[in-house]
Amino acid sequence: MGGMFFDRLRERISTIDSVVCVGLDPDMRRIPDHLSEHDLPRWAFNRRIIDATHEHAAAYKPNAAFYEDADGWRALRETIAYAEGKGVPILLDAKRADIGNTARRYAALLDHADAITVNPYLGRDSVEPFLSREEKGVFVLCRTSNPGGSDIQNLELDSGEAVYERVADLADGWNEHGNVGLVVGATAPEELQDVREQVPDIPFLVPGVGAQGGDAEAAVEFGLADGVGLINSSRGIIFAGEGEQFARAAGEAAKRLKRQLNRYRT
Secondary structure (H helix, E strand, C coil): CCCCHHHHHHHHHHHHCCCEEEEECCCCCCCCHHHCCCCCHHHHHHHHHHHHHCCCCCEEEEEHHHCCCHHHHHHHHHHHHHHHHCCCCEEEEEEECCCHHHHHHHHHHHHCCCEEEECCCCCHHHHHHHHCCCCCEEEEEEECCCHHHHHHHCCECCCCCEHHHHHHHHHHHHCCCCCEEEEECCCCHHHHHHHHHHCCCCCEEECCCCCCCCCHHHHHHHHCECCECEEEECHHHHCCCCHHHHHHHHHHHHHHHHHHHHCCCC
């Protein structure tokens, strides 16, 4: 897909009237038995999920952790090609960052995806190879949805601001190409509101809605910037059902989430 990521995402959101991001995390322990004998069971699983959910998906978010073996990378390549054939952008949840040649190698992942998540804690030079890909989206981890997210992200600095607030400020300064987003979880709605007030123009990727029980209304109210942003559900959609009807259940779950979120969109 060509063009600037957030422009394409805005068009996709408008076309399907949805801000749902479907996390493609095919845990091998939970893939239905009838797919387990497939040459690439993760790809077979994802293809059926995409067939069932693409009408409701503003983006797909495969987490790299579920693909980091030889067959997994093959499954991921097939998944990305299939999703893009359906017109759905791919956001690779890789949380990468490093320095020098290592960072540049990590950034090469963007040859195969439309956007990526990055870890800001090594500073500007560690994410620069991603930021310089002007046509790609770069979502910077800010306030994550996991229970331990506050251990570091909520620490108060000498300036009086929290670490996550400093990250938001840095990301705002890194947004020279208009390709930066922030990852801010729906399980911390007060911080979600704080970050939105701090950076009113940056789209968010909001995880934590669904299996983690995040605040869907806050996710929409504070996660979108001028209507653009992504509200992610992974397990709550892809593992909504079991057995041979798993894909149908996933499609219904994606549709329900779309309707739920759209109640709060203006």
